Amino acid sequence: MSTSPTARRGNAVGDAWVIARRSLKHIRRQPEMLTDATIQPIMFVLLFAYVFGGAISVPQGGSYKEFLLGGIFAQTIVFGCFGIAIGLATDRSTGAIDRFRTLPIARSAVLTGRALAAVLIGLLPIILMSAAGLVVGWRTHTGVLDVLGGYALMVLFQFAMTWVGILMGSLLSTPQAVQGVAFTVLFPITFLASTFVPVDTLPGVLRTFAEWNPTTSLSGALRAQFGNPDVVAGTSDAWPLQHPVLYTVIWALTIIAICAPLAVRAFNRATGD
Amino acid sequence: MAIEATGLVKRFGDMTAVAGVDLAVKAGSVTAVLGPNGAGKTTMVRMLTTLSQPDTGTITVAGFDVVADPTEVRRRIGYAAQDATVDELLTGRENLIMIGELHHLGRVRAKERAAVLLTQFSLDDAAERVVGKYSGGMRRRLDLAATLVATPEVLFLDEPTTGLDPRARNELWEVLDTLVDSGVTILLTTQYLEEAERLADHILVVDHGRIIASGSARELKRRIGGEQIRAVLRDRSRADDALRLISEATGGEAAFDADADAVVVATAGGAAAVAAVAGALAEAGIEVDELALRAATLDEVFLELTGHSADAAIEEPV
Structure with missing residues (x-):
């Protein structure tokens, strides 16, 4: 009795792209989100460069502005998980996810579409910060491949943080809850690190935390890739500080390996009944 | 299906x-x-x-x-x-x-x-x-x-x-x-x-x-026998006669709604009951402005079926 629908069969990639385009439109229409992704990173670069730039000196010499950029890239990338978490929690609380689930789409499309959009949106602050950095005097001193490697590392870490965001957005039921958790967890993680200051000034336990903190290693890895001054050599022999790129890649892959399955499970459970 | x-x-x-x-x-x-x-x-x-x-x-x-x-x-x-x-x-x-x-x-x-x-x-x-x-x-x-x-x-x-x-x-x-x-x-x-x-x-x-x-x-309305005959009297002084006659004609217990000058009785007799009432009233010379068979409202049905009013539920916060 049932007539066959005239629509074509879909595919998971096409579905994900439709969902990703939706997120890209969202970001354009939410001034506060757009500010987070554009003006805020530029402001951070300018503020830190000119406010702290004079007060903090890099122990081994070198420009604080050059030291700063690696840290500020790292901080922004870690905080990047925040947007996707809020978006997902909002979709759950408004019933948008339910609507998607009654459509004949691949179930994975909702998450992969969001993740794809998050990575694309995440490129925006990276580009703007690079430009702002160049304006205040940041320069790279390595070959093209090293620099590209640095940017690739950022995208990889951003992709990893996307899964952290999906996990948060699936576990926490309201955008407000996401906001609360994100700030209490992400602020210490990004500040107890070599993001803005050399870690060797920190007292005992905090110093150890900072040394093993992936934000520190990401900052350090980027400084190494770009040939910018870091504060590691000679001041600390912690393994992560000696091998920042490797340690950062291990972190990114570990986050993806752990958070992606957990996030998919949490999302399916949160939207199942 | x-x-x-x-x-x-x-x-x-x-x-x-x-x-x-x-x-x-x-x-x-x-x-x-x-x-x-x-x-x-x-x-x-x-x-x-x-x-x-x-x-x-x-x-x-x-x-x-x-x-x-x-x-x-x-x-x-x-x-x-x-x-x-x-x-x-x-x-x-x-x-x-x-x-x-x-x-x-x-x-x-x-x-x-x-x-x-x-x-x-x-x-x-x-x-x-x-x-x-x-x-x-x-x-x-x-x-x-x-x-x-x-x-x-x-x-x-x-x-x-x-x-x-x-x-x-x-x-x-x-x-x-x-x-x-x-x-x-x-x-x-x-x-x-x-x-x-x-x-x-x-x-x-x-x-x-x-x-x-x-x-x-x-x-649903019929299921709970929710039909009523309602006769609006032209002259309310004949209410007592009308009550007696309508009760006899339908075998039910008629009541007088003084606000509307109406005699109301529940019935399951349908149109035949209306005809019987009409005949009895005409024979006694009692004139009516309105004589109708009215179904119960769904509200009444709901109350009868669930023991609580549907409207009451609507008042609850969603």
């Missing part, structure tokens, strides 16, 4: 939301699931629309098993959730195009379909505005339009007018009337008796996760 369900049960922890429901909805018919808040209506619809899996029982929608073939079911249904889940940050047109693309109509056809539906639902003027700026009624209309993007065989509307003011509700009813006329199978849930009576050919009354009565509005 467009929808067929047997032995549906759904529990959430200790709470049994749906406690053994059987359903058979004919293709092209409009069925209203009527019940107060917490009766299990939404849980039923979520199972029928593949959003939630039944603990026990089987469901077929548009010829496909909901659990085994959810994608085939999803290609053939439209679902409007209770809170109009259209995307606030997209425009009306973008919303419809996106749904069309996710139904794999292709971009061109999705655009065409969006344009047709925007006109059909009187949203042309608002098409390029973001939905966040829509009124409640406009949002519902867009939500309904979204369910129709892929010309579904079966439509599920969960409380389509809840939360609307009376004017917007009336407007939406007019839209729903045209949908009903279009011949698509519709299952809607509602807390409003008036809505069920107006839109549906078949009503399922649910309470505490069970169907406690079903039939057309008329059948």
Whole structure:
């Protein structure tokens, strides 16, 4: 009795792209989100460069502005998980996810579409910060491949943080809850690190935390890739500080390996009944 | 059958939301699931629309098993959730195009379909505005339009007018009337008796996760014997005579409604009882301004069936 629908069969990639385009439109229409992704990173670069730039000196010499950029890239990338978490929690609380689930789409499309959009949106602050950095005097001193490697590392870490965001957005039921958790967890993680200051000034336990903190290693890895001054050599022999790129890649892959399955499970459970 | 369900049960922890429901909805018919808040209506619809899996029982929608073939079911249904889940940050047109693309109509056809539906639902003027700026009624209309993007065989509307003011509700009813006329199978849930009576050919009354009565509005009213004969007297001084005669003619116990000068008696005798009353009154020379057989309202039916008023439930916060 049932007539066959005239629509074509879909595919998971096409579905994900439709969902990703939706997120890209969202970001354009939410001034506060757009500010987070554009003006805020530029402001951070300018503020830190000119406010702290004079007060903090890099122990081994070198420009604080050059030291700063690696840290500020790292901080922004870690905080990047925040947007996707809020978006997902909002979709759950408004019933948008339910609507998607009654459509004949691949179930994975909702998450992969969001993740794809998050990575694309995440490129925006990276580009703007690079430009702002160049304006205040940041320069790279390595070959093209090293620099590209640095940017690739950022995208990889951003992709990893996307899964952290999906996990948060699936576990926490309201955008407000996401906001609360994100700030209490992400602020210490990004500040107890070599993001803005050399870690060797920190007292005992905090110093150890900072040394093993992936934000520190990401900052350090980027400084190494770009040939910018870091504060590691000679001041600390912690393994992560000696091998920042490797340690950062291990972190990114570990986050993806752990958070992606957990996030998919949490999302399916949160939207199942 | 467009929808067929047997032995549906759904529990959430200790709470049994749906406690053994059987359903058979004919293709092209409009069925209203009527019940107060917490009766299990939404849980039923979520199972029928593949959003939630039944603990026990089987469901077929548009010829496909909901659990085994959810994608085939999803290609053939439209679902409007209770809170109009259209995307606030997209425009009306973008919303419809996106749904069309996710139904794999292709971009061109999705655009065409969006344009047709925007006109059909009187949203042309608002098409390029973001939905966040829509009124409640406009949002519902867009939500309904979204369910129709892929010309579904079966439509599920969960409380389509809840939360609307009376004017917007009336407007939406007019839209729903045209949908009903279009011949698509519709299952809607509602807390409003008036809505069920107006839109549906078949009503399922649910309470505490069970169907406690079903039939057309008329059948439901007849079932509780809810018919009354009402005679409005021209001369109230004849009330005592009229009371005695009407009681005798119907075998019931007539009462006098002094405010309306009316004698009222419950009866199951239908037109024959009216004829008997008319004859007795004429013979005694008692003139009436009005003599009518009146069915009970669905409110009365609901009260009789559930032991509580449907309106009382409406007052509860959602």
